[in-house]
Amino acid sequence: MEFATRTIHAAQPSEPGTGSLIAPIFQTSTYEQESPGVNQGFDYSRTNNPTRARLEAVLADLEGVAHAAVFASGLAAEHAVLQAYLRPGDEIVIPLDVYGGTYRLLNQVFRPLGCEIRQIDLASPSTLHEALTERTRLVWLESPTNPRLLVYDIAAIAAAAHARGALVVVDNTFATPLFQQPFQLGADLVVHSVTKYIAGHSDLIQGAVLAREAAVFEPVKFLQNAGGAVPSPFDCWLTLRGLKTMELRVLRHAENAAAIAEALERHPRVRRVYYPGLASHPGHAIARRQMTGFGGMVSFELDGTMDEVIAFVSTRRYFALGESLGGVKSLVCHPARMTHASIPADERAALGLSDTLIRLSPGCEHPRDLVADVVDGLSALSSVASLTAAG
Numbered sequence: 400m401e402f403a404t405r406t407i408h409a410a411q412p413s414e415p416g417t418g419s420l421i422a423p424i425f426q427t428s429t430y431e432q433e434s435p436g437v438n439q440g441f442d443y444s445r446t447n448n449p450t451r452a453r454l455e456a457v458l459a460d461l462e463g464v465a466h467a468a469v470f471a472s473g474l475a476a477e478h479a480v481l482q483a484y485l486r487p488g489d490e491i492v493i494p495l496d497v498y499g500g501t502y503r504l505l506n507q508v509f510r511p512l513g514c515e516i517r518q519i520d521l522a523s524p525s526t527l528h529e530a531l532t533e534r535t536r537l538v539w540l541e542s543p544t545n546p547r548l549l550v551y552d553i554a555a556i557a558a559a560a561h562a563r564g565a566l567v568v569v570d571n572t573f574a575t576p577l578f579q580q581p582f583q584l585g586a587d588l589v590v591h592s593v594t595k596y597i598a599g600h601s602d603l604i605q606g607a608v609l610a611r612e613a614a615v616f617e618p619v620k621f622l623q624n625a626g627g628a629v630p631s632p633f634d635c636w637l638t639l640r641g642l643k644t645m646e647l648r649v650l651r652h653a654e655n656a657a658a659i660a661e662a663l664e665r666h667p668r669v670r671r672v673y674y675p676g677l678a679s680h681p682g683h684a685i686a687r688r689q690m691t692g693f694g695g696m697v698s699f700e701l702d703g704t705m706d707e708v709i710a711f712v713s714t715r716r717y718f719a720l721g722e723s724l725g726g727v728k729s730l731v732c733h734p735a736r737m738t739h740a741s742i743p744a745d746e747r748a749a750l751g752l753s754d755t756l757i758r759l760s761p762g763c764e765h766p767r768d769l770v771a772d773v774v775d776g777l778s779a780l781s782s783v784a785s786l787t788a789a790g
C-alpha cells in the first residue's frame with residue numbers, strides 16, 4: 400500500500416456494529432468490566448483508549464514498525480524516552496542544532512540529575528567517534544534540524560553509535576514519515592512532535608514515540624502509563640482526521656518551501672538560505688540520498704539589523720508571527736527570541752545560531768502568494784534602508 404493510501408486505510412476500518420465510516424471518539428475515562436480484571440482490552444483511559452490505540456496503530460504503520468505510543472506533547476514523548484534510558488552517569492550525544500525545548504529538557508532537567516550532554520558537530524565522523532564512550536546510552540538527532548535545516552547522515556551516525564552500544568533516537572518532526580523513514584536508516588527510536596505536520600492544522604499539541612523492537616519500546620510504553628502524559632481521545636481523533644491528508648499537505652508545504660528558498664537565494668538582502676533542496680546546501684547530497692523530499696521548512700539569515708528582522712517578521716500578510724510549524728496556515732518565527740530563546744545568547748552564538756535568522760513554515764496557500772509576501776517584505780526593508788541612507 401502506498402503512503403497516501405495508508406494514511407487513509409491503515410488500521411482504519413469502518414466501525415463494526417454501526418458501519419460508521421469514520422471511527423467514533425471514545426470519550427471515556429473507564430470501561431465496564433465483566434468481572435474483576437476481565438475486560439475487552441481496555442480498563443482505564445490513561446492506560447489505553449480505543450481512539451488513541453487506533454492513532455498509535457496508524458503512526459506505527461506510517462513509520463514501518465510495530466510499536467507506537469502517543470503523548471500529550473512532543474516534549475512529553477521526548478521526556479519519556481530520556482527518562483526510560485538515561486541514568487546518573489550516563490551520556491547522551493546531541494548535535495549543535497537541536498530544538499530549544501529538547502536542549503532545555505536535557506540541560507535543565509537531565510544534566511542536574513547527573514547525565515552528561517555532549518553537544519557536538521554530528522556532521523564530523525571523527526568528532527562523533529571521539530564523543531562516543533562506553534557510557535553513551537543515546538545519540539539523539541533531528542534531520543533536518545530546527546531551525547537551520549542541517550542534514551545529518553543518519554545511517555552513518557547509527558552505525559557509529561551501534562558500534563559503541565548506544566541507541567539512536569531520531570526526531571523525525573521536520574522530515575515527516577512521508578519524506579524520511581529513519582528505521583530504514585538504522586534508528587532505534589523515532590520521536591515526533593505530532594503537533595506539526597502529522598496533525599497539520601495548528602489545532603492541538605501532541606507527541607509520539609515509535610520503536611521497532613518490543614524490548615526497546617517497553618520502558619517507554621511503561622512510562623506512558625506510569626507518568627500519564629497522555630493526550631485526550633478528542634485530540635487523537637483530530638490527529639486521525641488531520642493525517643489522512645498528510646501527503647497532499649506535505650507535498651504542498653515542500654513545493655512552497657522550495658519556491659521561497661529559490662526566491663530568497665536570489666535576493667540581495669539575504670545573507671544565507673537554509674533549505675536542504677538547494678544545491679548550495681551543505682547537506683544536499685545526503686538529503687537526496689536519505690529523503691524522498693526536502694521538507695516544508697526554510698530558514699534564512701537576513702543581511703540586516705535586528706530592527707529589520709523584527710519589521711519583517713511582524714508585518715507579513717500570510718505568515719503569522721508565531722511559534723510552531725507544519726500547519727496549513729503559514730507561520731514565521733524569529734528563533735533567537737522565540738523557539739530557541741531558552742538557549743543563552745552566548746551559547747546560541749557559539750552554536751552558530753544567528754540573531755538575524757528567520758524561520759518560515761510555509762503553509763498550504765498558493766506558492767505565488769507566499770513568494771510575493773516574502774519578497775515584498777524584503778523589498779520594503781531595502782527601501783527603508785535606501786531612504787535612510789539617502790536621508
Ligand SMILES: Cc1ncc(COP(=O)(O)O)c(C=O)c1O
Binds near residue numbers: 472474572591605
Ligand atoms: C523538532 C521538534 N521536536 C520536538 C518539539 C516539541 O514538540 P511539542 O511542542 O509538541 O511539545 C518541537 C516543537 O517545536 C520541534 O520543533
